[in-house]
Amino acid sequence: MKMDMESKRKNLTILIFAIFFFNLVGQKLCGGTERRRQTEVHVGVILDMDSKQGKIIHSCVSMAISNFYSLHNNYATKLVLHTRDSKGQLLQLVSSALNLLDKVKVEAIIGAQTIMEANFLAELGEKAGIPTISLSEFSPLLSRKYPFLVQSTQDETSQFKGIVALIEAFNWRYVILIYEDSDFGKDILSNIIYSFHQNNINIIYKMTITNPCTDEKIIEELHKLMTFQSTVFIVHVSQGLLAQLVVNAKKIGMMNKGYAWLLTATTMNLLHFVVDTSVIESMQGIIGFKSYIPKSKDLYNLTSTLRRRIYIEDPFMEVMELNANGIWAYDSLWALAEAVERAWVKLPPRNDNKTETGTDNLLDVDKIESSEHGPVLLKEILKSKMMGISGEFQFKNGIRKSSSNAFEIVNVIGKGERRVGVWKESHRERNLLSTNDLEGILWPGGTTSTPKGTRSLMGINGTKLLRVGVPSTRSFKELVSVYYDHQSNETKFTGFCIDVFKAAIELLPYRVPYQFVESTPNHSAITARTYVDFFHNFNHLNYDAIVADTTIMSERSPYVDFTMPYTEIGVGMVVRNENKNMWIFLKPLSLDFWLTTASFFIIIGFIVWIFEHPINQEFQGSPSQQIGTVLWFSFSTLVFAHREKLLSNFSKFIVIVWVFVVLILTSSYTATLTSMMTIQQIQLKPDQNYVGYQFGSLISSQGGITNKLHSKGYKPYNSPEEYAKALSKGSKHGGVSAIIDEIPYIKIFLAKYPGEYSMIQYMPTSNGFGFVHLWFMTCLGQLKNFEKKES
Numbered sequence: 001m002k003m004d005m006e007s008k009r010k011n012l013t014i015l016i017f018a019i020f021f022f023n024l025v026g027q028k029l030c031g032g033t034e035r036r037r038q039t040e041v042h043v044g045v046i047l048d049m050d051s052k053q054g055k056i057i058h059s060c061v062s063m064a065i066s067n068f069y070s071l072h073n074n075y076a077t078k079l080v081l082h083t084r085d086s087k088g089q090l091l092q093l094v095s096s097a098l099n100l101l102d103k104v105k106v107e108a109i110i111g112a113q114t115i116m117e118a119n120f121l122a123e124l125g126e127k128a129g130i131p132t133i134s135l136s137e138f139s140p141l142l143s144r145k146y147p148f149l150v151q152s153t154q155d156e157t158s159q160f161k162g163i164v165a166l167i168e169a170f171n172w173r174y175v176i177l178i179y180e181d182s183d184f185g186k187d188i189l190s191n192i193i194y195s196f197h198q199n200n201i202n203i204i205y206k207m208t209i210t211n212p213c214t215d216e217k218i219i220e221e222l223h224k225l226m227t228f229q230s231t232v233f234i235v236h237v238s239q240g241l242l243a244q245l246v247v248n249a250k251k252i253g254m255m256n257k258g259y260a261w262l263l264t265a266t267t268m269n270l271l272h273f274v275v276d277t278s279v280i281e282s283m284q285g286i287i288g289f290k291s292y293i294p295k296s297k298d299l300y301n302l303t304s305t306l307r308r309r310i311y312i313e314d315p316f317m318e319v320m321e322l323n324a325n326g327i328w329a330y331d332s333l334w335a336l337a338e339a340v341e342r343a344w345v346k347l348p349p350r351n352d353n354k355t356e357t358g359t360d361n362l363l364d365v366d367k368i369e370s371s372e373h374g375p376v377l378l379k380e381i382l383k384s385k386m387m388g389i390s391g392e393f394q395f396k397n398g399i400r401k402s403s404s405n406a407f408e409i410v411n412v413i414g415k416g417e418r419r420v421g422v423w424k425e426s427h428r429e430r431n432l433l434s435t436n437d438l439e440g441i442l443w444p445g446g447t448t449s450t451p452k453g454t455r456s457l458m459g460i461n462g463t464k465l466l467r468v469g470v471p472s473t474r475s476f477k478e479l480v481s482v483y484y485d486h487q488s489n490e491t492k493f494t495g496f497c498i499d500v501f502k503a504a505i506e507l508l509p510y511r512v513p514y515q516f517v518e519s520t521p522n523h524s525a526i527t528a529r530t531y532v533d534f535f536h537n538f539n540h541l542n543y544d545a546i547v548a549d550t551t552i553m554s555e556r557s558p559y560v561d562f563t564m565p566y567t568e569i570g571v572g573m574v575v576r577n578e579n580k581n582m583w584i585f586l587k588p589l590s591l592d593f594w595l596t597t598a599s600f601f602i603i604i605g606f607i608v609w610i611f612e613h614p615i616n617q618e619f620q621g622s623p624s625q626q627i628g629t630v631l632w633f634s635f636s637t638l639v640f641a642h643r644e645k646l647l648s649n650f651s652k653f654i655v656i657v658w659v660f661v662v663l664i665l666t667s668s669y670t671a672t673l674t675s676m677m678t679i680q681q682i683q684l685k686p687d688q689n690y691v692g693y694q695f696g697s698l699i700s701s702q703g704g705i706t707n708k709l710h711s712k713g714y715k716p717y718n719s720p721e722e723y724a725k726a727l728s729k730g731s732k733h734g735g736v737s738a739i740i741d742e743i744p745y746i747k748i749f750l751a752k753y754p755g756e757y758s759m760i761q762y763m764p765t766s767n768g769f770g771f772v773h774l775w776f777m778t779c780l781g782q783l784k785n786f787e788k789k790e791s
Helices: 002-036 052-071 090-104 115-128 140-145 156-169 189-198 215-225 239-251 277-282 297-313 324-346 374-382 496-507 532-536 591-612 623-636 649-678 703-707 720-729 743-752 775-790
Strands: 039-047 077-085 108-111 132-134 149-151 174-180 202-209 232-236 260-263 287-291 385-388 391-396 399-401 406-413 416-424 466-470 481-485 490-494 514-518 571-576 690-694 713-717 738-742 757-763
Touching (some): 039 052, 115 149, 189 202, 202 215, 287 416, 297 324, 324 385, 324 391, 713 720, 738 743
Parallel strands (some): 108 132, 132 149, 174 202, 174 232, 260 287, 690 738
Antiparallel strands (some): 406 416
């Protein structure tokens, strides 16, 4: 009996143990199954699937998801991509984004192939509170405006240091900037200009192209560029405009020998998506910067797989190598997958009913719900730090950053491009580059000779030497002087006008060889300095320009062109200063007025004493003290220094009125005395004064100026010495009372005789001095002839 009971107990114990064991095993098995079940996280992808760029990026994104989870199959989360086709239209892009946000409840969106698309997606992402990963060109302003925007492309602002280094390596100092008048790269345009100016590289012209733009308009702008001396063009435009630009440039001969075209990385990265062979043929010899992707086994495997995959999907689309945009998209998906895994551990699951739909896309923006997971996911994305196929992959303030920005320098040759160098940004103040760092470059026109960057300026006769006529004058040698130097056995050209011309030539963005030519004595119009007949016959004098004290006048415009004025504008009048003596301070007032003023000071003091003496102790005392107080009080009001306290209201009223009168009196006296000590005021009365002028100058040819003065008569003079002699005599002794002339001549005269004469009047009736030239008209004529040949 006892044995039966023990047997039953043993069996029961074994049964309980078996049940407990199998239950435990079952729980572990069930638990393991639950952990292996991955949480799906929905991500939207919006691309232009009709474009080559969109197809390549989509393939890279799909391969990124496949490759990532084949290596991380133990992750608790998994990205599920929902692709939408924007068809290259902003309205379709917005509609697709709204559909993904409202129907699919995506946690992030990746896409935006252009800066405008990035702007719209960032706005919607900000509204929904989810990260938006942009694949468009870099824009520093967007990241500051939209915190939820993540820019996965390279920060291209550093490339401009490399472009500057390349330009300096080729000894180019003057360039022409061609850029697109749209949102494409507009944010970094200021960086281009700033980098050039910081390194003394002159942008002599900025050519703006609207998008879209007609071929006729582009050709018109390119013809304008042909009139400039610089042949170096920096291009920063989108893919469509690049094709139009290079094709039309080749058509009019701007892809020939002597020209240099340099594309920014923003433009050069798009070259892979150009499918038209005529565009590539037109780009032969162009160099450009391109985002650098280091060679690796992973890059090789990814490129091989991608080429096979695209060939299966589209046999007619050839992919020679993987573009940087596709690689950045690939790395971005890896970073997003890692960030989702980290974020979902910290967050509760989101229970939403997600439904796929491809038709109901037009939704109200206000219905978008803000995501709870978005801020945490954004934080994890920005904390990403990994080594991707594109290199170091991390973010700072929503912008991808790398410890060493590098760019390839490529040369378009044949059907593609060839790398001729690599530029890496260093922490040095200057990132120098030498031609020894570059391989051989095939320039436009099929030459290996580096373009000089400028073209020679052609003279009026087609010669490469600019003939500059210089008239020899008999007076005012400080402006223009021509003399023969016997020691050097050559003619010398000196003077202010000559110095200004030389300085202007040095500042031009090209080399202009010129030769000064003395005007022959036979040209009496020049030596007489009237210039009237000289301008009429300018075309027959075989000069390209004239450097002299030539005044800009409308009457001369039909015959010649003038540069901008380089002297002060206007006409002035000079008179002789009066002789000064120690009693000049008495002259502003007459004797009667001095006596009257002194009497009033005494009278005012006496009146104040009458009212104040009975009640004010300060006006009491001995007779001598009272007289002293009265005189002190009255004359101290002249400088408002009276300190006696007044008690009578009558005396206060009188003093207030008197102080106001003293204020007016002292102000008038000061102004009159200043005028008398500075210059002599004259009244040009018709019956008393003569006025002198420079013979053959602007004054003699513009009767309107002299007619306004109504003087007794006018006398011509030829030099500063004659001016001084005539003014010293005065009108009463055969001289003149004033000299009227242009400001530059007056300044020379006053510099020779400082302190003796002064300019008392100024009239803005002249346009100043300017150089005379026919080069602009010649260029227009050459351009018209060129257009006729082209047609």
